[in-house]
Amino acid sequence: MDIQPYLAESKKLVDQFLEKLLPGENEEPAAIHRAMRYSVFAGGKRVRPILVMASGESLGGERMVLLHLGSAVEMMHTYSLIHDDLPALDNDDLRRGQPTCHKIFGEAMAILAGDALMTRCYQVLAALPGVSESTRVRIIGEIANATGTVRGMIGGQVVDLESEGKTVSPDLLEYIHHSKTGALLTACVRCGALAVGATGEELVALTGYGSKVGLVFQIVDDILDVTSSSEELGKTPGKDAKVKKATYPALYGLDASRTKARELVESALRDIAEFGQKADKLRSLARFVLQRTA
Amino acid sequence: MDIQPYLAESKKLVDQFLEKLLPGENEEPAAIHRAMRYSVFAGGKRVRPILVMASGESLGGERMVLLHLGSAVEMMHTYSLIHDDLPALDNDDLRRGQPTCHKIFGEAMAILAGDALMTRCYQVLAALPGVSESTRVRIIGEIANATGTVRGMIGGQVVDLESEGKTVSPDLLEYIHHSKTGALLTACVRCGALAVGATGEELVALTGYGSKVGLVFQIVDDILDVTSSSEELGKTPGKDAKVKKATYPALYGLDASRTKARELVESALRDIAEFGQKADKLRSLARFVLQRTA
Numbered sequence: 001m002d003i004q005p006y007l008a009e010s011k012k013l014v015d016q017f018l019e020k021l022l023p024g025e026n027e028e029p030a031a032i033h034r035a036m037r038y039s040v041f042a043g044g045k046r047v048r049p050i051l052v053m054a055s056g057e058s059l060g061g062e063r064m065v066l067l068h069l070g071s072a073v074e075m076m077h078t079y080s081l082i083h084d085d086l087p088a089l090d091n092d093d094l095r096r097g098q099p100t101c102h103k104i105f106g107e108a109m110a111i112l113a114g115d116a117l118m119t120r121c122y123q124v125l126a127a128l129p130g131v132s133e134s135t136r137v138r139i140i141g142e143i144a145n146a147t148g149t150v151r152g153m154i155g156g157q158v159v160d161l162e163s164e165g166k167t168v169s170p171d172l173l174e175y176i177h178h179s180k181t182g183a184l185l186t187a188c189v190r191c192g193a194l195a196v197g198a199t200g201e202e203l204v205a206l207t208g209y210g211s212k213v214g215l216v217f218q219i220v221d222d223i224l225d226v227t228s229s230s231e232e233l234g235k236t237p238g239k240d241a242k243v244k245k246a247t248y249p250a251l252y253g254l255d256a257s258r259t260k261a262r263e264l265v266e267s268a269l270r271d272i273a274e275f276g277q278k279a280d281k282l283r284s285l286a287r288f289v290l291q292r293t294a
Numbered sequence: 295m296d297i298q299p300y301l302a303e304s305k306k307l308v309d310q311f312l313e314k315l316l317p318g319e320n321e322e323p324a325a326i327h328r329a330m331r332y333s334v335f336a337g338g339k340r341v342r343p344i345l346v347m348a349s350g351e352s353l354g355g356e357r358m359v360l361l362h363l364g365s366a367v368e369m370m371h372t373y374s375l376i377h378d379d380l381p382a383l384d385n386d387d388l389r390r391g392q393p394t395c396h397k398i399f400g401e402a403m404a405i406l407a408g409d410a411l412m413t414r415c416y417q418v419l420a421a422l423p424g425v426s427e428s429t430r431v432r433i434i435g436e437i438a439n440a441t442g443t444v445r446g447m448i449g450g451q452v453v454d455l456e457s458e459g460k461t462v463s464p465d466l467l468e469y470i471h472h473s474k475t476g477a478l479l480t481a482c483v484r485c486g487a488l489a490v491g492a493t494g495e496e497l498v499a500l501t502g503y504g505s506k507v508g509l510v511f512q513i514v515d516d517i518l519d520v521t522s523s524s525e526e527l528g529k530t531p532g533k534d535a536k537v538k539k540a541t542y543p544a545l546y547g548l549d550a551s552r553t554k555a556r557e558l559v560e561s562a563l564r565d566i567a568e569f570g571q572k573a574d575k576l577r578s579l580a581r582f583v584l585q586r587t588a
Contacts, residue, residue: 006295014393017555018553023444027444028448028449028453029443029453031451031452031456032443032449032452033443036443055464063490079409083405083406083409086405088400088401088402089402089405093318101542105319106382107382108380108382108383109452109457111377111380111382111405112383112448112452113302114409115373115377115408115409116442116443116448118383118409118412118413119412119438119441119442119448120442120443122416122434123435123439123442124436125434126431126432126434126435126438127435133427133428133430134427134433136419136427136431137427137430137434138420139310140416140419140420140431140434141417141420141421144414144416144420145417147413148410148413148414148417149317149318149323149327149330149410149413149414150321150328152407152413153411154410154413154576155322155323155326157406158323158403158406159322159323161402162323162325162331168309187350192333218355229546231420278466287439
């Protein structure tokens, strides 16, 4: 299938949902709501909500429930971008082709906007309609673990920062990529499935798919940082090499990195080989993550 | 009753629980776990966990469940302190008599340690033992709302920052105090009650008690900033006046602020007048919050 119309339609639906789920830009205190909305609507591809939706839909789930859940996860993702971009961390001026949150609203507001987006994510998850309370608690636990310090997003960011300028072993690189990006992407696939009542077997298959596609996502990110222009990428390229970040191309070279990404996608597709036609979106998504150019 | 032995014993229990609930300082990535533990164990009074416990115990609840919940809330509180102290926000060098997190670990690690403590709080709440899943979801929602942007902690911090150097109306001061400190303190009292199965009527009474004691807590904080030495306070005093923060003493004077605090405590005690002897700790706590000197 051609994934582009699905991506475009899904992004539009997610944006509409985020519009409703975020406090209005005139709601007090307006300054923080403007900062939150600025970063959320600064042009993301909505990969995480789309993974939530495609995963849940592969099991025949309702799109409304999944959209709600996916939009909450996008807030979590956006918080991590805002904080990562801060001067004390990656010190990035551009994100998704736009000035970063602290460039527009100042550091104080950017720190608080990140905090507020994480908080809003949990508010939305705690009140998630169409999902039982026990599943909501499980989803909250999954998301919190995926974004925490032990093999989660924050832990990955810490090790990534610590590794700048050092020689990184393949094991450590895998740890960073799994933790920093892979864990939340995997949680998207898992939570989408949990929200629509996946069986244990389905969950295992989708976890395999999610963790592999998550790693591919990061490998391709690393490759694009080497091969893209600023315009294509929407952020400053070549930064990884400049600060000697641990990356796949740095450790294995570009060709081997591309091969590894291709193999992972093939393996991810095998994980969901038993799934029917409803999983075609997941299949196309895996290929899209491999072939994306920005 | 003499509240001091209860405070000392409760603080010890909370610290033991936090010790278990936080990742070890040698667990990887160790740098962030050290920063998290540093700030959590830098000498807090544990007012929030103690409110959780005293509230739940006033209804005959089990201390173990309440300790677990209270310790999670203390992580949330500590995250807010770490972020508030950052150079971009209040730029404080001292907190609880110790150098602030970013002074020891640097800004990047302090930002991430705050993020990680909030995240860990939700991990613990999602897995809270001895509490039904539906109550856990409700508690998570209460905590997230109390710390969010709309009449919650982050919103209070935003308005507080925006009001520096400006003349603040009584309504706005009440908004700042309610949001920045009162909402989470009230949530402590409410969640302690929810965790042990409070009736609607009990919850209403405790909400009244909590919101009033929460406001007293902030008024006394404002008063202490004017009247205390750095040694007594464990942080730099006189800061509020220096940056022209909106405070009770600035708006009403010291005497009227003290009178207001006393009246609020009396009103809080009336809210729980029908509660039996088990609520004596709550009563003593309200008086303690009024009379504290640090």
